Amino acid sequence: xxxxxxxxxxxxxxxxxxxxxxxxxxxxxxxxxxxxxxxxxxxxxxxxxxxxxxxxxxxxxxxxxxxxxxxxxxxxxxxxxxxxxxxxxxxxxxxxxxxxxxxxxxxxxxxxxxxxxxxxxxxxxxxxxxxxxxxxxxxxxxxxxxxxxxxxxxxxxxxxxxxxxxxxxxxxxxxxxxxxxxxxxxxxxxxxxxxxxxxxxxxxxxxxxxxxxxx
Ligand code: HEC
Numbered sequence: 449x450x451x452x453x454x455x456x457x458x459x460x461x462x463x464x465x466x467x468x469x470x471x472x473x474x475x476x477x478x479x480x481x482x483x484x485x486x487x488x489x490x491x492x493x494x495x496x497x498x499x500x501x502x503x504x505x506x507x508x509x510x511x512x513x514x515x516x517x518x519x520x521x522x523x524x525x526x527x528x529x530x531x532x533x534x535x536x537x538x539x540x541x542x543x544x545x546x547x548x549x550x551x552x553x554x555x556x557x558x559x560x561x562x563x564x565x566x567x568x569x570x571x572x573x574x575x576x577x578x579x580x581x582x583x584x585x586x587x588x589x590x591x592x593x594x595x596x597x598x599x600x601x602x603x604x605x606x607x608x609x610x611x612x613x614x615x616x617x618x619x620x621x622x623x624x625x626x627x628x629x630x631x632x633x634x635x636x637x638x639x640x641x642x643x644x645x646x647x648x649x650x651x652x653x654x655x656x657x658x659x660x661x662x663x
Contacts, residue, residue, distance in 0.1 A: 459640055461485065462492035470497050470527050474546050474558045477530070478568050481560070490534065490542060490562035491640035500650035502526040505623050506612035510589065510663060512559075513540030519626045520638060521618040523645060526654050531555065531609075536641040546573065547609055552659040555609040556596050557586045571602035578603050589663055610663055611656035620653045 471477040481488060484496060508515045508522035513535045515522040520536045529549035535541050542562045547555030558573035577584040583605070587593040590607035627646045630639040645651065 459492055459495045459644060462495035462644070464496055464498035468496070468498045470499070472527050472530050474530065474548050474556065474573055475570060477532070477544075477546070477560070478570055478573060481564055481568050487563040487565045489640075490544060491637070491644040493544070493562065493564075494534070494641065494644035495647070497525075497527075500648065500652055501645065502652045502654035503620060503645065504612070504654050504656060505618040505620060506616040507618065508535075508612060508616065511540075512545055512586070512589075513543060514538055515540075518618050518622065521623065522612075523623075524612075524654075524656070525645070534641065534645075536638040541637065541641070549609065549657075550596075550606050552657070553609055553661060554592070554606050555590075556599065556604060556606045557584055557590065558604070571604075574599060574602035574604040577605070609657075609660040611660035613662055620651055624651075 471480050480496070481493065484493065503526065504524045505521040506524070507518065511522065513522050513533055515535045515538060520538070522533055522535050524531055524533050531547045531549065533545045534543070544560045544562065546558040549555050557577060559577050560568070560573050561576065577586055579585045579587065581603070583593060586605065586607060590610060593605050593607035596604040596606045624646060627642040630642055632639040
């Protein structure tokens with residue numbers, strides 16, 4: 449039945465381990481992914497995150513994860529200093545996009561494509577976004593890109609961090625009602641994504657750092 453109380457625990461086998469600490473960097477996400485059973489789907493990874501999550505949701509018309517409808521916005525999850533983003537549907541729905549905060553207005557960029565079927569190398573999320581020796585694919589929109597000197601084991605890039613414009617925001621209350629309406633029979637992937645994020649004791653609305661820019 450539509451969304452009948454099946455929370456994150458409803459995604460079979462995908463729940464936080466007792467006493468689990470959430471990852472706070474791209475490197476820690478890689479370590480966590482490597483401890484989980486494969487093949488690992490993105491909703492299952494999300495359901496493994498512990499406790500209340502701080503999030504922002506927004507329509508995103510120009511990004512690596514376009515989201516055009518209020519019922520399936522782009523969702524930004526804050527695990528400070530890490531921010532990761534997902535979309536419940538559309539071409540970006542199998543991507544976990546990262547921005548690990550660097551200072552006031554920049555972030556280290558990376559990406560993992562799901563499902564993950566084997567061990568992830570530490571450099572994999574960085575190498576996946578390489579466009580050429582000089583740039584990542586993110587540089588088309590995230591300006592002022594440089595190599596990240598603190599990630600010597602990969603071709604890693606950092607660049608300006610961006611935030612959604614205020615008029616694009618979708619409140620978590622509005623999105624929560626979508627989670628309840630979601631019909632897992634006709635929309636299994638989208639429902640699994642939303643349940644994995646909202647099927648927990650609390651989700652907390654979070655404001656973007658004001659120092660992050662707009663496109
Ligand atoms: C077509 C333009 C575009 C491209 C290419 C793009 N982004 Fe973004 N990105 C945006 C916009 C615009 C925002 C602001 C939020 C929104 O509107 O979705 C953003 C915000 C973000 C954020 C939130 C905070 C932060 O640290 O910037 C992350 C994380 C992110 N993008 C990751 C990536 C990664 C990783 C890549 C490369 C694989 C990438 N983006 C490529 C346009 C783009």
